[in-house]
Amino acid sequence: MSVPFSNTHLRVPQGFGTLLEGLAREVLRDQPEDIPKYAAQYFETLLKQREDSGVDPVEWAAKLEDRFYNxxxxxxxxxxxxxxxxxxxxxxxxxxxxxxxxxxxxxxxxxxxxxxxIMSLERRLSEEESFNRFPGADLLSDDLSETEEERDQ
Amino acid sequence: MPLPDTMYCSQQINIPPELPDILKTFTKAAIRTQPKDLWLWSAAYFSALSKGECLPVKDRLEMNVATQKTDTGLTPGLLKTLHKQLSCGQTCSKEELRKKWKGLCLPMDKLEMMLELGRFTSEFNWIEFFALGCSSLGGTLMSSLKIACEILTEDEEGGAARIPFSTFVKLYTFLAHLDGDMPQDHIDNFLSSLQPLVELQHGMIKPLDFIYREDMDSTPSSFSKATSRAE
Missing domain, CATH: 1.10.287 (Helix Hairpins)
Structure with a gap:
């Protein structure tokens, strides 16, 4: 995350914190074998989403950061x-x-x-991804939650 | 290692051992390069990383960044990065160049303008586009060549900035021909006048050798001339 009182030139680009956080989270969630390849796909999808929706996540995250610090x-x-x-x-x-x-x-x-x-945006993304990759994952978690509920009863 | 189905605490998350290093290098590259469009650049960065290509990263931070309003958006640092990415083969395809240009968040219309200006075919000598890039950075022919030397040299920064004379000849002839109104014997004369100096320096040439040699600083470079003609 950029610190406004640091060196004026050597600064983390605006919105980078959010971007890095998102990448790290998705890598940890999906545990890919080849991280660079996975990251490239991750950014490709996001770029496509940006082109489709017309909302620039960087600009938006920068505004959020600005609001946090100032x-x-x-x-x-x-x-x-x-x-x-x-x-x-x-x-x-x-x-x-x-x-x-x-x-x-x-x-x-x-x-x-x-x-x-953000959460809803991310959820949509991760849902799409998980849908593409693990079609059985949702069923599995549903089963688990059911058993938990039964245990509660 | 697949993650367990039920998550109870953060200790269950497996952190791939190579992840911290990847993120660290990525962050440092972002700070140094200061990309204009973070997402576009990140996609290009990881795409290059996964294919084992040269990364779209500047060697060091540049203070004076091009505005992209009147210029091509190109800076010496960016041109050097492009050079590292594209000079591997002798020739370079337009497609490849477009991809790398976009990855560095440079404006596409300016690239098309440059491609048209240099009359490049779909496969071209990278060094020629490089020469045109230098020409867009330097105001005159000689200052363009000086910039080319500074980018191509293997000397340390601030050093003599020597480059092989054969490369210099390629750069000079391309730019001089692009200029149009420079007669061939003028080009030959200039190059042969440099020859004795080059032999003394084991086939290398440095900006100091040619910068005061010709009183050509008054001649505007081919690039600025062609742009003004286009206007």
């Missing part, structure tokens, strides 16, 4: 607290912390939504 949520609270300088200091502190809390909640909520979006 949290604009706190800027608004600062300007608001400046307006309320007339209040006593105690009041100010209390209100500021409260507002910060509420802002944080909002922020995490919105990222949750976005994460769900």
């Amino acid at each position: 949290n604009h949520a706190f800027k608004t609270t600062q300007s608001q607290t400046e307006d309320e300088l007339s209040h006593s200091e105690e009041d100010l502190n209390v209100s500021a912390t409260q507002r910060n809390n509420s802002e944080e909640v909002n922020f995490t909520e919105s990222t949750d939504e976005e994460e769900k979006h």
Whole structure:
């Protein structure tokens, strides 16, 4: 993941963290024999998906990273607290912390939504892949979950 | 090792021993190359890696990156990478070049423009396209040749940048012919005037040998001339 306060030139490209994470996860999930070949296929599929959908995952991931590091949520609270300088200091502190809390909640909520979006995207991808490769895998896991349920009963 | 059917904890995940190294090299390559289109480049990277081809990676980070607005998007570092990827055989196919060009996130329309400019056939000498690439980087014929020397040389960076004279002749004649209005005896004269120096240097030539030799810095290079003509 890129660290904004590091060397200005020697920096990890924007959105690279997300890309690497996705690749590593899929490699660990599918345990391919030939990792470079698998990775090449992985990126080919994603490129095709990008061409079809018109959504650039890199741009999107970069926005997500930007949001994570340059949290604009706190800027608004600062300007608001400046307006309320007339209040006593105690009041100010209390209100500021409260507002910060509420802002944080909002922020995490919105990222949750976005994460769900990624999850659904990834699930679609992994479903396609697993469907292509292990047609029996789903049945197997279904069987297992059934037995677990029976055990519970 | 196949993974167990039920996952209870992260210790059950088998991490392939070669994976960390692959990811590390990949990350370092990404930092050094700073690709414009990360996904396109990653696909090209792993495709080359799986086929055992030369990777689309710059030798080192480049500070001044081409804007792709007025230029071809090519930089010396990118041209060097292309050279490493494509110079293995004597000839190079257009298809191969298109693929590698795209993998480095360079604009396709600029490539077509260059291919047309050099009147390349579907199979061509790589060194000729390389010469045209240098020409698009350097403003004049001599500075294009200087860039070519700096990319092709096996000397250390900042060194004399010597290249074999035979390569130099190929580069020079191609660019001079592309220029169109340079008479043949002028080309021959220039090359033969360099001959004694080259023999002293065991068949090698360096930019210092030719850069002040001819008062040709005022002549714009074939590339810029042809582009302006096209406009």
